[in-house]
Amino acid sequence: MTIRVLIVDDQQLVRAGLHMLCATDTELEVVGQAASGAEAVRLAERTAPDVVLMDLRMPGMDGIRATERILATRPAIRVVALTTFDDDDHLYPALAAGACGFLVKDASPTDLLDGIRRAAGGESPFSQAVLQRLVASAVTARRVDRSADSAAPQGLTRREAEVLTLVSAGLSNAEIAERLHLGVTTVKTHIGNLMTKTGATNRVRLAVLGAGQR
Structure with missing residues (x-):
C-alpha cells in the first residue's frame, strides 16, 4: 500500500x-x-x-x-x-x-x-529526545489537562504497568514488543487499554502519566 x-x-x-x-x-x-x-x-x-x-x-x-x-x-x-x-x-x-x-x-x-x-x-x-523533554516539562510544570495528568492508574495489570513505564521512556510499539517479548498487536492492545483506564487521550499524555508514577 x-x-x-x-x-x-x-x-x-x-x-x-x-x-x-x-x-x-x-x-x-x-x-x-x-x-x-x-x-x-x-x-x-x-x-x-x-x-x-x-x-x-x-x-x-x-x-x-x-x-x-x-x-x-x-x-x-x-x-x-x-x-x-x-x-x-x-x-x-x-x-x-x-x-x-x-x-x-x-x-x-x-x-x-x-x-x-x-x-x-x-x-x-516521537523522536525520543523530544518526548523526554515533553514529559519532563509536563511533569514539572503540569501543563497538560488534569484529567490526564492526575489520573491514577487504577486496576492496571502487571503487564500494562510494564508497558506504561516503557511508553513514558519514549519507546515505540515495536521496541516495547521486543523488550517484553510480545507481538506488536498485543502492545497496541495494552496501550489502548491503558488509555481507556487512565483517561489519557494520546500517547504523550499517557507517557506523562507513566513518568509521574515512577
Whole structure:
C-alpha cells in the first residue's frame, strides 16, 4: 500500500531534501510540497495525503494553525510536526492542534522514514529526545489537562504497568514488543487499554502519566 505524503516547510532546501528522502522508499509517494501553512491547507484538501510532514515555524499561517485547519476538514490525515532543538514552546500547541507526533529535522533518514510509516499505521512517532523533554516539562510544570495528568492508574495489570513505564521512556510499539517479548498487536492492545483506564487521550499524555508514577 502506498503512503501519500505532503511536505510542508518554508525552506526550499528542506523540502527538496525531504522529497529526495521519500523517493528512496518505494512505499512512499510525495503528492505535494507547500512553502506555507495556507498552501498546505489548500494542497491537503486537493491531494488528500495520508501523512503531512509539517514545519511549525513559518511566516503567515504557521504549522500549528495549518494543522488545525487541515484536521478540521480531513481528520483522518496524520500530521507529523517537524521540530528543531529549540522548538519546545511550539510542541504543546501543535499537540493540541492534533499533531500525532514530533520528529526532529536532524533525525537520521531511517528514523524519518520509519516515523512516516508509523504515523500512517496509526502510531504516534516521537523522536525520543523530544518526548523526554515533553514529559519532563509536563511533569514539572503540569501543563497538560488534569484529567490526564492526575489520573491514577487504577486496576492496571502487571503487564500494562510494564508497558506504561516503557511508553513514558519514549519507546515505540515495536521496541516495547521486543523488550517484553510480545507481538506488536498485543502492545497496541495494552496501550489502548491503558488509555481507556487512565483517561489519557494520546500517547504523550499517557507517557506523562507513566513518568509521574515512577
